[in-house]
């Protein structure tokens with residue numbers, strides 16, 4: 001069901017800048033970023049290496065503090081939290097998925113999924129549901145090294161979803177997967193957005209990943225240089241063309 005139009009966007013980035021010291025010089029990784037992501041929207045963030053994609057994703061997750069501007073997740077300004085409150089908020093309201101899966105090797109799949117969730121009534125049912133939803137229920141007792149890359153990434157997504165977060169952020173989620181497995185994962189991300197109403201922001205280099213999004217946002221030198229809606233046709237050529245034009249603009 002579509003959210004009411006007056007629902008505030010679950011993710012709002014306003015005029016965000018971030019500089020890093022690099023020896024004697026400074027790099028402006030983010031240079032006045034504005035980005036708003038609607039509930040249930042799937043946004044792909046593209047850009048050349050060094051354009052600021054990962055820095056933006058980390059800032060949106062509250063993993064990197066910013067120099068100026070604001071980031072609001074689920075209506076809350078990340079800068080308003082102290083460290084402990086930010087950690088709690090991130091665990092509960094922001095789902096994170098990385099290229100390298102970042103699972104705990106000594107824990108079973110289901111215990112990895114359980115990790116961010118506080119012990120609460122109904123948790124076992126939720127774990128059952130999310131693992132079934134992601135097609136990994138038969139693998140729940142296995143440790144990560146007994147799972148394929150695609151299964152490991154599904155466990156990572158299940159872990160990200162177990163707290164029912166406002167947004168799901170993913171940094172190159174298919175980067176460690178072969179192309180067939182990567183496309184299966186993209187199809188899953190697309191379904192999470194379209195069927196389950198999840199809000200997704202995914203950093204990628206790949207047009208074959210970005211084509212599953214509703215909108216592509218292109219970064220260049222820490223700025224949003226262009227954005228375009230995808231046609232929904234899942235056509236990588238159209239994405240490549242839009243991206244090429246964005247880089248020329």
Ligand SMILES: Nc1ncnc2c1ncn2[C@@H]1O[C@H](COP(=O)(O)OP(=O)(O)OP(=O)(O)O)[C@@H](O)[C@H]1O
Nearest residue numbers: 020021022027029048049050051052053054055056
């Ligand atoms: N911790 C850091 N310390 C110093 N400079 C950094 C740090 N993290 C990022 N940078 C610099 O900030 C800029 C943006 O980096 P970022 O990793 O966000 O780019 P990216 O678009 O994600 O690149 P890639 O596609 O290669 O992962 C780059 O110039 C990078 O060197």
